[in-house]
Amino acid sequence: MLGTETEKVILLVEDNPMDEELTLRALKKSNILNPVVVARDGVAALDYLFARGSHAGRSSSELPQLVLLDLKLPKLDGLEVLKEVRHNELTQLLPVVILTSSVEEDDVARGYSLGANSYVRKPVDFDHFSEAVRQLGLYWLVLNQTVPVGRRA
Amino acid sequence: MSIPLATDTLFRSFFELAPDLMCIMSTDGCFEQVSHAVEAMGYQADDLVSLPLLELVHPDDRAETAARLTDVARGTPLVGYENRWRCKDGSHRWLSWNARSVPTGRIFAVARDVTEAKRAEASLQEANQFLDAIVENIPNMVFVKDAERLAFVRFNRAGEELLGVPRADLFGKNDYDFFPNEEAAFFQKKDRETLNAGQLVEIPEEPIQTARGMRILRTKKVPILDRAGTPRYLLGISEDITEYKAGEEARARLASIVTDSADAIIGRTLEGKITSWNRSAERMFGYSAEEMLSQPVSRLFPERLAKEEQFITEKCRRGERVEPYETVRRCKDGHELEVSVATSPVLDSSGRAIGVSKIVRDITELKRTQRQLLRAKEATEAANRELDAFSHSVAHDLRAPLRSIDGFSHAVLEDHGHLLDAQGQKYLGFVRDAAQTMAQLIDDMLTLSRVTRSEIQRETIDLSELARKTLECLRHAEPERQVDTIVQQGLVADGDARLLAIALNNLLGNAWKFTSKRSQAQIEFGCTATAAAVTYFVRDNGAGFDMEYVNKLFRVFERLHSVSEFEGTGVGLATVQRVIGRHGGRVWAEGRVDAGATFYFTLGDME
Numbered sequence: 001m002l003g004t005e006t007e008k009v010i011l012l013v014e015d016n017p018m019d020e021e022l023t024l025r026a027l028k029k030s031n032i033l034n035p036v037v038v039a040r041d042g043v044a045a046l047d048y049l050f051a052r053g054s055h056a057g058r059s060s061s062e063l064p065q066l067v068l069l070d071l072k073l074p075k076l077d078g079l080e081v082l083k084e085v086r087h088n089e090l091t092q093l094l095p096v097v098i099l100t101s102s103v104e105e106d107d108v109a110r111g112y113s114l115g116a117n118s119y120v121r122k123p124v125d126f127d128h129f130s131e132a133v134r135q136l137g138l139y140w141l142v143l144n145q146t147v148p149v150g151r152r153a
Numbered sequence: 154m155s156i157p158l159a160t161d162t163l164f165r166s167f168f169e170l171a172p173d174l175m176c177i178m179s180t181d182g183c184f185e186q187v188s189h190a191v192e193a194m195g196y197q198a199d200d201l202v203s204l205p206l207l208e209l210v211h212p213d214d215r216a217e218t219a220a221r222l223t224d225v226a227r228g229t230p231l232v233g234y235e236n237r238w239r240c241k242d243g244s245h246r247w248l249s250w251n252a253r254s255v256p257t258g259r260i261f262a263v264a265r266d267v268t269e270a271k272r273a274e275a276s277l278q279e280a281n282q283f284l285d286a287i288v289e290n291i292p293n294m295v296f297v298k299d300a301e302r303l304a305f306v307r308f309n310r311a312g313e314e315l316l317g318v319p320r321a322d323l324f325g326k327n328d329y330d331f332f333p334n335e336e337a338a339f340f341q342k343k344d345r346e347t348l349n350a351g352q353l354v355e356i357p358e359e360p361i362q363t364a365r366g367m368r369i370l371r372t373k374k375v376p377i378l379d380r381a382g383t384p385r386y387l388l389g390i391s392e393d394i395t396e397y398k399a400g401e402e403a404r405a406r407l408a409s410i411v412t413d414s415a416d417a418i419i420g421r422t423l424e425g426k427i428t429s430w431n432r433s434a435e436r437m438f439g440y441s442a443e444e445m446l447s448q449p450v451s452r453l454f455p456e457r458l459a460k461e462e463q464f465i466t467e468k469c470r471r472g473e474r475v476e477p478y479e480t481v482r483r484c485k486d487g488h489e490l491e492v493s494v495a496t497s498p499v500l501d502s503s504g505r506a507i508g509v510s511k512i513v514r515d516i517t518e519l520k521r522t523q524r525q526l527l528r529a530k531e532a533t534e535a536a537n538r539e540l541d542a543f544s545h546s547v548a549h550d551l552r553a554p555l556r557s558i559d560g561f562s563h564a565v566l567e568d569h570g571h572l573l574d575a576q577g578q579k580y581l582g583f584v585r586d587a588a589q590t591m592a593q594l595i596d597d598m599l600t601l602s603r604v605t606r607s608e609i610q611r612e613t614i615d616l617s618e619l620a621r622k623t624l625e626c627l628r629h630a631e632p633e634r635q636v637d638t639i640v641q642q643g644l645v646a647d648g649d650a651r652l653l654a655i656a657l658n659n660l661l662g663n664a665w666k667f668t669s670k671r672s673q674a675q676i677e678f679g680c681t682a683t684a685a686a687v688t689y690f691v692r693d694n695g696a697g698f699d700m701e702y703v704n705k706l707f708r709v710f711e712r713l714h715s716v717s718e719f720e721g722t723g724v725g726l727a728t729v730q731r732v733i734g735r736h737g738g739r740v741w742a743e744g745r746v747d748a749g750a751t752f753y754f755t756l757g758d759m760e
Contacts, residue, residue, distance in 0.1 A: 016553055022560040101552040104544075124555045124592035125585075126563040 008065035008141055010036045013045040013081065014099075015073050022126065023068070023099075023133060030134035034141060037064065042076025045069070046084055049091055063094055066140045069116075071100040071107060079110055086115040093147045095140055174264040180226040180254065182206045182219070193266065195241025211237035211245050225252045225260055235267065247271050294391040300376070300384045303327050303344050315393055317364025332362055347374040348384045358394070368395045417513040420499065421450045423466060428508060437492075437515050439485030453482045455489060469498035469509045479516065491520045537606055544602050551595055559588040590722070597724035600655060601709070604731045609649045616644040616653070616689065620678040623657050627665045636668065641679035644689065646756050648736050656732040659725040660691040660752050666719055667695035667750065675749075686755050694749040698742075706742055729754075 010027070014020045020038055027036065039045035045067075047053035051060035067085070071078035078098065085091045097118040098111045111119050120136060123129045140146075168175055168188050175188040183205045187198045201209075210218045214236035225231050230253040237245040252262035288295050294312035298305055304327045308320040316323075318331065328337035339359065347354040356372040370391040377386035411418050417434035421427050427450050430442040438445075438453060445452075454462055461480065468475050475496040481489045493516045499508035562584045570578055617640050624638045646653075661676065668674030677692045698706070698713045705711040709727040729752075733740040737757030744750035 016557075018557040018561070019553060022556065022564075025560070025564060101550075101556075122552070122556060124552055124559050125589050126556075126560040129556065129560065 008034045009062075010034050010137075010141075011039060011045065011048060011064040011067045012036050013039045013042070013067065013069045013073065013078065015040050015070065019070070019122070022129065026126075026130035026133035027137060029130050030137055032134070032137035032141065034065065034137075041074040042078065042081040045073075045081050046076070049085065049094075050088070060090065063091065065095070065146065066136075067094060067096045068099045068136070069096055071098060071102055071111070079107075079114060082111070082114045082116060095144070095146060097136060097140065099136075171263070174248070174266070176201075176206075176262050176264070178206060178260040178262060180258055180260060182222045182260070185259065194238065194246060209238050211239060213237075221250075221252075222260070225254055228254060231262075235271075238264075291390070294370075294389075294393070296389045296391075297377070298327070298344065298387045298389070300348055300386055303341055303387070306386065312391075315363060315365075315368065315391070316361075336360070336362060343372075343374060344387050344389075348376050348387060351376055351378070351382075351384065358398075368393055369398050370394065414512075415514075417511075417515075419450070419511045419513065420508055421511075422508050423470060423506065425450045425462065425466070434513070437484070437490065437513065438482065444485075455481060455483050465496050465509065469496065470506050472498050472500065472504070472506050474498070477512075477514075482513065490515060491517045540602065541606070544599055547595060547599070552592055555588045555592050555595075559585050559592075562588070590716075590720075594722045594724070597722045597728070601724055601728045601731065604652055604655060604728050604735070607652070609652070609735060611647055612650060614646055614648050614650050614653055616646050616657070617642050617678070619650075619654055619657055620644075620661060623654070623661045624665075624676065627662065631665075634665075634669070634674065635672065636665070636674040636676060639675070639677040639679070641677075644678075644680050646687075646689075648756055652732045652735065656729045656754070657691075659729045660754075663725060663752075664691055664693035664695065664750075666721070667697075667714075668693050669695075669719070671695060688753050688755050690751050690753045692749065692751040697744040697746050697748045697750045699746050700744065703742060703744075707740070 010032075012020065012023060014023065020040075024036060027034075037048060039048055043053070048055045048058070049060075049063070049067075051058040069078045069081060073081070076084075078100070082096055082098075085094055085096060092115075095117045096115070097120060098116045099120050099122060100107070101122055103121050108119050117140075118136070120132055123132060168186075171188060172190060174190040174194075176184055176191075177186045178184055183203055184201045185203075187196075187201045189198050191198050191201060206222065207215050207219055218234075218236050221231055221234055230251075232251050234250045234252075235247055236250070238248050239245055246266055246268040248264040249267045250262060250264050252260055254260050288307070288309050291309060292311050294315045295307070295309040296305055296312055297307035304325050305320075305323040308323050313320055316331070323331070328340045331337075332340065343354060343356055343359075352375075354374045356370075356374070359370050359372055361368050361370055371394045372389060372391040375388045375390075376384040377388055379385045411429075411431050414431060414433055417437045418429070418431045419427060419434055420429035427445050427448050430440070430445045434445070435441055440452075451459065451462060458480065465475055475494075477493045477495040479491065479493050482492050482494075483489055493514045495512045497510055498506040499510050501507045562581045566573075566578060566581050573581070620640045624636075624640070628634070628636065628638075657678075661678070664676045665674075668676065671694060675692075675694045678690070679692075680687055680689045682688070696714065696719070702713050705713065707726045707730040708723075710723040712721060712723040714721070730740050733754045733756070738755040739757070740752065740754040742750060742752045
């Protein structure tokens with residue numbers, strides 16, 4: 001269901017369905033046609049990444065190309081998810097971009113100290129929002145050379 | 154020598170009756186006849202006949218006596234010449250001589266024994282000198298005036314020093330010659346009172362003008378009466394009490410300070426016995442002075458604090474003070490009082506500690522206020538923490554729906570715009586604008602709240618550089634604008650970099666915004682420095698404002714322009730004011746409609 005190995009999956013961790021819709025719309029408008037997996041809470045995100053729970057059976061070596069991570073999430077918040085991702089050998093090099101409403105300095109600082117690759121605030125103006133998403137996609141999916149899939153540090 | 158010299162019976166009887174020594178001598182000074190009065194000196198009259206007078210004269214007086222005898226023989230009478238005679242027993246007596254020569258070639262001489270008179274005179278003189286020495290050396294002014302004219306007749310050294318006038322200038326003159334009329338009248342009035350009353354009059358205080366300025370005297374005046382009881386002289390003795398009075402006043406002032414002090418002031422000996430206890434001590438501890446004087450100060454100490462007093466005593470013994478410290482004392486009714494106590498040693502004139510003085514302040518109220526303040530502070534901090542959490546969620550939770558409003562309005566316009574008429578499309582545009590304005594408002598409010606709450610971090614800041622960068626950003630955002638910017642070089646200040654960046658961003662951003670309708674906009678950042686303060690300013694030639702509304706400028710949400718003219722939320726200048734306020738500075742503005750605005754600020758001592 002999630003496409004072939006060559007397709008670069010984006011994991012969108014987002015609990016707000018409207019933000020989800022807007023993000024997907026922005027991706028589409030920017031001609032980013034990669035498949036998007038949506039996790040609606042922190043636990044679901046980790047289940048997907050580590051192929052467990054409802055994602056048991058998925059090959060855990062198939063990691064998404066990019067994780068767009070919201071901070072305020074049910075069950076396990078974004079920073080806890082990030083911590084877990086960086087803690088695990090399998091996912092520690094995974095590009096994670098925090099995409100959130102908060103620009104509280106604490107959140108930004110903690111995000112980076114836990115190993116976020118970028119920190120982007122969701123603009124209210126949709127034109128700006130889609131521009132931000134476009135640039136993110138362009139950078140992380142096209143320009144940036146990531147560690148080959150399955151390769152560990 | 155056979156011719157009797159006083160053979161005439163009458164003459165002879167006079168010769169022998171006279172109490173004085175009478176003698177007749179030859180011109181060469183030998184006795185021819187001597188009256189019996191000579192027996193008082195142990196001689197028989199006949200023993201002396203034909204003896205030379207000089208033989209009986211004291212060797213020291215002989216030369217002088219011989220010369221006088223020669224004068225007499227030559228015709229110069231001798232009156233009252235005194236010399237010493239040797240008595241038979243070898244003692245000497247003073248004789249006063251009258252002598253003259255007579256035509257028969259003889260010398261008649263009469264001598265009176267003045268030994269006693271001379272002795273009395275000598276002892277009187279000695280007594281006078283003794284009294285003079287006493288009067289002269291009395292350290293108070295002593296003067297004597299004659300009773301009739303009240304002119305000075307005697308005066309001593311202390312008086313000369315006091316008045317600064319030598320006594321020679323005083324003798325024969327009276328008070329009017331030396332003192333202002335009013336003073337002289339007072340002195341003489343008292344003199345008269347004394348003389349009339351015939352007894353001592355005391356003047357406890359009288360001012361007197363002297364060469365050394367105004368002095369205060371305490372004077373006693375006594376009449377000196379003659380044997381008949383008539384006053385002849387007035388004796389005055391004056392003590393200069395100027396310094397004493399000044400000391401007395403100073404003491405009284407100090408005493409009243411001690412008495413009226415709101416703090417308890419307690420004196421005690423090194424052994425702990427209370428020596429003074431003022432009114433506030435009575436009020437504070439409930440013990441009267443009678444109850445506490447001579448009592449041990451330990452009565453005020455709760456048992457557990459006994460050591461404290463020993464410590465203080467030791468410090469005072471070494472002459473050291475104890476700075477105010479907080480402790481507790483026990484009152485008469487047993488309850489304990491929170492006090493602040495300062496202690497210092499009481500030193501004698503040689504600098505030795507002889508006691509302890511304490512100033513005790515009741516700080517019950519102060520401590521209560523402090524505790525209340527602490528509680529209030531804790532409550533404020535708790536409220537701030539809540540506010541923090543609130544802000545955090547505002548930032549997150551309010552923006553999400555706004556994003557949806559904007560995003561889906563955008564989606565409707567894009568995907569379904571063809572279903573809407575122009576009016577409908579315009580309205581959806583309004584919805585988007587409103588959502589974005591609200592997002593801006595939320596951001597501004599968060600900044601304001603952050604400016605208010607964040608810790609200030611002090612460092613040296615290059616304001617010129619900061620202003621230049623801010624203007625660069627503004628120019629970058631609107632490269633098409635024609636704006637002349639002038640930034641004074643080298644303006645360096647102490648402050649919080651982040652907060653000052655927010656302030657300058659607002660001020661320069663405003664200048665940028667309000668000059669947007671100028672074809673040639675000008676924005677200047679600089680400073681004017683006086684000795685008292687450095688004042689920075691941001692000046693523009695933009696829309697300006699009406700000074701009538703200047704007070705509204707810095708209030709949150711107050712705006713002097715409509716959003717259609719110039720957009721904005723009305724939070725920026727309130728934020729600037731908080732930033733400057735937190736730096737201990739002041740911000741104010743001057744402007745005129747369509748003639749630009751200048752915003753001034755200072756940076757004082759930070760909190």
